[in-house]
Amino acid sequence: MTLAEARIVVEGLIFASERPLGASEIASMLELDAPQVESLVEEIRASYQDGALHVRNVGGGYQIVTKPELAPWIEKLGRPVINAPLTAASTETLAIIAYQQPVTKVEIEQVRGVRSDSAINSLMDRELIHELGRKEGPGRPILYGITEKFFSHFGLTSLEELPLKGISEWK
Amino acid sequence: MGYRIELDVYQGPFDLLLDLIAHNKVDLWDIPIATITEQYLEYLYSLQEQDLAITGEFLVMAATLIRIKSRLLLPQEPPETEDEDEHQDPRIELVEQLVRYKFFKEVSTFLAGRYAEAARHFTRGQRMESLDLTPEYTDPIGDLTLSALGELYHQLLIELEREPPVHTISGAVSLPERLALVRLQLVGQPRATFSALLRDSSAAEIVVTFLAVLELVRLGEITMVQTRSFGEIDVRPAQIEVEVRQ
Numbered sequence: 001m002t003l004a005e006a007r008i009v010v011e012g013l014i015f016a017s018e019r020p021l022g023a024s025e026i027a028s029m030l031e032l033d034a035p036q037v038e039s040l041v042e043e044i045r046a047s048y049q050d051g052a053l054h055v056r057n058v059g060g061g062y063q064i065v066t067k068p069e070l071a072p073w074i075e076k077l078g079r080p081v082i083n084a085p086l087t088a089a090s091t092e093t094l095a096i097i098a099y100q101q102p103v104t105k106v107e108i109e110q111v112r113g114v115r116s117d118s119a120i121n122s123l124m125d126r127e128l129i130h131e132l133g134r135k136e137g138p139g140r141p142i143l144y145g146i147t148e149k150f151f152s153h154f155g156l157t158s159l160e161e162l163p164l165k166g167i168s169e170w171k
Numbered sequence: 172m173g174y175r176i177e178l179d180v181y182q183g184p185f186d187l188l189l190d191l192i193a194h195n196k197v198d199l200w201d202i203p204i205a206t207i208t209e210q211y212l213e214y215l216y217s218l219q220e221q222d223l224a225i226t227g228e229f230l231v232m233a234a235t236l237i238r239i240k241s242r243l244l245l246p247q248e249p250p251e252t253e254d255e256d257e258h259q260d261p262r263i264e265l266v267e268q269l270v271r272y273k274f275f276k277e278v279s280t281f282l283a284g285r286y287a288e289a290a291r292h293f294t295r296g297q298r299m300e301s302l303d304l305t306p307e308y309t310d311p312i313g314d315l316t317l318s319a320l321g322e323l324y325h326q327l328l329i330e331l332e333r334e335p336p337v338h339t340i341s342g343a344v345s346l347p348e349r350l351a352l353v354r355l356q357l358v359g360q361p362r363a364t365f366s367a368l369l370r371d372s373s374a375a376e377i378v379v380t381f382l383a384v385l386e387l388v389r390l391g392e393i394t395m396v397q398t399r400s401f402g403e404i405d406v407r408p409a410q411i412e413v414e415v416r417q
Binding site: 091 | 183268271295
């Protein structure tokens with residue numbers, strides 16, 4: 001298979017996949033290496049320049065999505081369900097989990113200064129967080145961590161993209 | 172001078188304190204505790220005046236602020252070199268909590284921005300999923316009209332007025348069926364125990380099985396032997412004994 005042919009296959013795989021596909025995952029399917037896949041994806045991205053689509057990298061996987069300027073039109077198809085607004089309490093709780101995972105409910109509440117049960121439940125329902133196990137010690141509290149969905153819902157490639165400004169003041 | 176506060180926007184006492192600090196344009200690391208405490212309490216009173224519930228967390232923070240304020244008013248003992256912790260600024264613990272909370276609050280603003288931005292990108296399946304979800308939001312009342320609802324209520328009232336039954340007999344277990352079943356269980360068996368016949372039976376089934384066994388004894392098809400009080404009852408098909416005698 002030539003690289004030009006491989007590019008078409010890569011595009012097809014990313015398009016057909018229900019979840020973001022990682023470069024190494026695609027590479028193993030096509031017997032290429034990951035950097036080759038990455039450069040093919042760059043080519044695909046460039047070919048979309050004048051089109052409706054965009055290749056997004058979320059949580060280390062590629063996903064074909066529509067360009068943001070199309071949002072007002074696409075929303076005419078129906079109300080988006082997946083990206084229903086998050087409450088401030090949920091976003092705060094999620095921020096703490098993203099930085100401090102694995103983390104218990106009590107540890108989250110110590111940072112927020114308020115009870116956080118409903119925020120945690122809502123994040124669990126949306127599958128943005130999940131249980132990572134239990135902490136050793138009295139009561140063996142549940143440890144929470146973020147899920148793969150977190151990345152695609154926030155359009156993040158990795159946790160390294162989260163801001164660090166001001167973190168040194170309390171860490 | 173009172174401080175007007177917009178209600179319902181605070182995520183908790185830390186959020187309120189940060190807002191007060193920002194509003195007063197003071198340094199987080201050098202909070203004028205007396206002023207902030209006063210404004211904090213004013214906010215709680217304003218909630219009370221509007222009959223809004225004050226959650227426990229806000230009250231705990233009020234107590235913390237008052238404690239810090241009183242500790243600042245007390246004359247400091249001369250520091251005894253080693254014991255640093257005893258003489259540290261009483262505000263420090265609170266400030267550290269506030270700094271940490273402030274960080275996560277900023278991150279959550281960042282995340283909210285990313286979330287809104289990501290929501291403007293659509294994946295291929297996403298629309299389908301939202302369309303598939305529609306049945307979940309169907310009107311639970313459906314086509315129900317007021318008169319149909321009245322009819323249902325009327326039927327419900329009739330149900331309620333009906334006398335509850337004193338005894339309910341389930342048709343599930345009948346004596347002839349049990350008789351047949353016990354006979355079947357004894358086919359080709361030299362003997363069986365009564366408890367084996369009762370395996371997995373409900374109370375009603377136990378009673379009927381016992382009646383069936385008694386009936387089989389009366390008909391001369393089986394004999395029952397119990398060697399001691401409350402002990403196991405052996406059930407033996409009568410034909411076997413006849414055969415042995417021959």
